[in-house]
Amino acid sequence: MAMNPKELAHAEIAEIAPLIQNKEISPVDLVDLSLSRIAELDSTINAFIHVFEDEARAVAKAHEQEIMSGAYRGPLHGIPIGIKDIYETGPTTCGSKTLDGYVAEEDCFSVKKLKQAGAIVIGKTGTYEFAYGPPTLETHFPPTRNAWNTDFECGGSSSGTAGAIAAGLTYAGMGSCTGGSIRWPAQCCGHVGLKHTYGRVSRRGVYPLSQSLDHAGPLARTVQDSAHMLQGCAGFDPLDPGSADVAVPDFSAKIGRDIQGMRFGVMRDLYEDSAAPAVKKAFETALGQLEKMGAHIVDVPSISLEELLAFCFPLMWADAAAIHAQNIKTRADDYGRHTKLYLLWGLCVSNAAYQNGLRVRAQVRDQQLAALTTTADVLIVPTVGFQTPHVLEHTPGLEFLSGAAFPFYTPIFNHTGLPAIQVPCGFDDDHMPVGLQIAGKPFDEQTIIQAAYAYEQEAGWVKQRPDL
Amino acid sequence: METRDVIRAKLAEFDLEVSEADLDELVPAYENLLRQNKIVEGMLESRPMTKGMSMPLSEPILVHNIARYR
Numbered sequence: 001m002a003m004n005p006k007e008l009a010h011a012e013i014a015e016i017a018p019l020i021q022n023k024e025i026s027p028v029d030l031v032d033l034s035l036s037r038i039a040e041l042d043s044t045i046n047a048f049i050h051v052f053e054d055e056a057r058a059v060a061k062a063h064e065q066e067i068m069s070g071a072y073r074g075p076l077h078g079i080p081i082g083i084k085d086i087y088e089t090g091p092t093t094c095g096s097k098t099l100d101g102y103v104a105e106e107d108c109f110s111v112k113k114l115k116q117a118g119a120i121v122i123g124k125t126g127t128y129e130f131a132y133g134p135p136t137l138e139t140h141f142p143p144t145r146n147a148w149n150t151d152f153e154c155g156g157s158s159s160g161t162a163g164a165i166a167a168g169l170t171y172a173g174m175g176s177c178t179g180g181s182i183r184w185p186a187q188c189c190g191h192v193g194l195k196h197t198y199g200r201v202s203r204r205g206v207y208p209l210s211q212s213l214d215h216a217g218p219l220a221r222t223v224q225d226s227a228h229m230l231q232g233c234a235g236f237d238p239l240d241p242g243s244a245d246v247a248v249p250d251f252s253a254k255i256g257r258d259i260q261g262m263r264f265g266v267m268r269d270l271y272e273d274s275a276a277p278a279v280k281k282a283f284e285t286a287l288g289q290l291e292k293m294g295a296h297i298v299d300v301p302s303i304s305l306e307e308l309l310a311f312c313f314p315l316m317w318a319d320a321a322a323i324h325a326q327n328i329k330t331r332a333d334d335y336g337r338h339t340k341l342y343l344l345w346g347l348c349v350s351n352a353a354y355q356n357g358l359r360v361r362a363q364v365r366d367q368q369l370a371a372l373t374t375t376a377d378v379l380i381v382p383t384v385g386f387q388t389p390h391v392l393e394h395t396p397g398l399e400f401l402s403g404a405a406f407p408f409y410t411p412i413f414n415h416t417g418l419p420a421i422q423v424p425c426g427f428d429d430d431h432m433p434v435g436l437q438i439a440g441k442p443f444d445e446q447t448i449i450q451a452a453y454a455y456e457q458e459a460g461w462v463k464q465r466p467d468l
Numbered sequence: 469m470e471t472r473d474v475i476r477a478k479l480a481e482f483d484l485e486v487s488e489a490d491l492d493e494l495v496p497a498y499e500n501l502l503r504q505n506k507i508v509e510g511m512l513e514s515r516p517m518t519k520g521m522s523m524p525l526s527e528p529i530l531v532h533n534i535a536r537y538r
Contacts, residue, residue, distance in 0.1 A: 306507060307507060307511055309504065310504035310505075310507035310508050310511075311504070311508050311511075313504075314501060314504060314505075325482055328482075329482065329483055329484060332484075340490075341490060341493050341494065341497075344475075344479060344484070344486060344490065344494060345494060345497050345498070345501070347478065347479060347484070348475060348478045348479070348494070348498055348501065349501065350505075353501070353504075353505045353508065356505070356508045356509060356512060357508055359512060360508050360511050363511065397493050398493045398494065398496070398497040401497040401500060401501075402496035402497045402499075402500045403496070403500040403503070
């Protein structure tokens with residue numbers, strides 16, 4: 001297979017891995033290509049906060065020698081990846097001025113695992129400040145721009161990882177997800193984001209936003225590539241209190257199986273009244289395609305968006321505020337204004353409201369598990385109900401915490417802990433990507449990967465790339 | 469008590485002072501939080517808790533309950 005440099009930069013891990021294994025492409029070539037594209041494009045895209053040029057080249061050389069000697073580790077061996085800058089590995093800012101100059105003493109658990117699988121960390125990618133305060137043209141770190149149209153942002157908070165993949169600067173990467181920060185940016189950038197079951201991947205060494213909601217998972221171009229990434233980072237960590245001591249299966253085991261008879265439970269009550277017309281149209285078209293593929297489309301009960309927002313953000317920002325409460329006293333001016341306001345709002349959440357939020361969360365989880373054990377094999381809903389936003393020039397206010405429409409459907413699966421995967425399902429009227437998410441039973445990532453892969457292959461959106 | 473004063477008092481518990489500009493942003497967000505609290509209370513009243521799930525959950529319990537359905 002002959003690919004020109006641009007095609008190679010936008011290729012899938014599943015395409016490249018056999019070439020590396022067969023010694024037709026060297027990890028050194030891939031790292032050089034990534035670094036040259038970062039040098040050429042990243043002054044516009046702003047995907048990376050730190051680039052590990054010398055280290056990545058040295059590691060690539062070592063992997064090249066290992067592969068040449070016949071010691072091939074697997075699909076991630078020799079693949080350049082980006083790591084969200086809230087993971088401890090090298091310099092780590094969390095996208096915040098408050099951590100300028102901090103260098104991690106060691107790699108966090110999941111990065112160690114990815115390196116053991118042979119992945120090459122090319123650099124640290126941009127993030128919303130501490131994974132929630134969105135960057136603007138006024139903030140300490142600039143926003144990551146979207147390769148589909150650089151007037152638009154990449155979503156967040158894992159904006160840099162998503163932007164780097166879309167721009168062909170790297171092949172995959174790690175994000176983190178407390179309310180949708182893997183799936184939303186993956187949607188904005190037209191690729192795949194896989195939020196695993198709560199506890200599947202260690203968060204040790206990943207800066208927390210909310211201990212009960214945080215997930216540390218991959219973004220990649222395709223469902224198959226996401227499965228490879230999850231394979232590389234999943235596993236029990238006794239030093240993460242949320243880590244689940246469960247076996248790690250072969251996440252690709254069901255890839256390629258058909259979805260004949262699979263029941264997709266549509267959470268209509270969550271999105272019906274709030275999704276933008278372009279989102280609804282793409283989503284409904286996708287449901288039609290799934291039906292043609294032999295799937296059964298059924299409605300399942302769901303809470304409304306208003307109900308979701310009533311507990312999801314109070315819990316999230318109360319947790320975040322607790323983490324930052326000491327620092328905000330002494331260094332408030334080093335936080336972005338928006339981040340600081342979120343934290344202050346989080347400090348206003350009463351304990352009674354917090355406890356009630358936890359109880360409602362349990363109800364919602366039971367509702368979803370009941371659907372998944374009776375009427376549906378997987379759940380399906382648009383990823384978000386709004387179109388990809390333009391890059392923000394100025395720091396916004398707290399409109400979306402003040403009752404403004406905010407059709408954000410991803411947090412529901414952070415609160416219930418279920419695995420959920422975002423796949424592209426079309427484009428909106430700005431020609432920016434639109435996506436849907438498929439969720440499944442706890443620790444059954446295999447089935448959502450099967451469903452997402454089948455849809456992805458049938459729909460074909462995955463083959464489209466930004467012209468960059 | 470005015471909402472601005474409520475917010476000032478809550479943040480004073482953490483030794484934090486807020487500017488008038490910050491309060492301008494926080495007042496509508498706080499009033500929305502109170503509205504959201506009522507929605508949550510309504511959800512609790514309208515949907516009986518599943519047997520065995522009547523206590524607030526901590527994170528490890530969440531994990532264990534997920535594992536129950538594996």
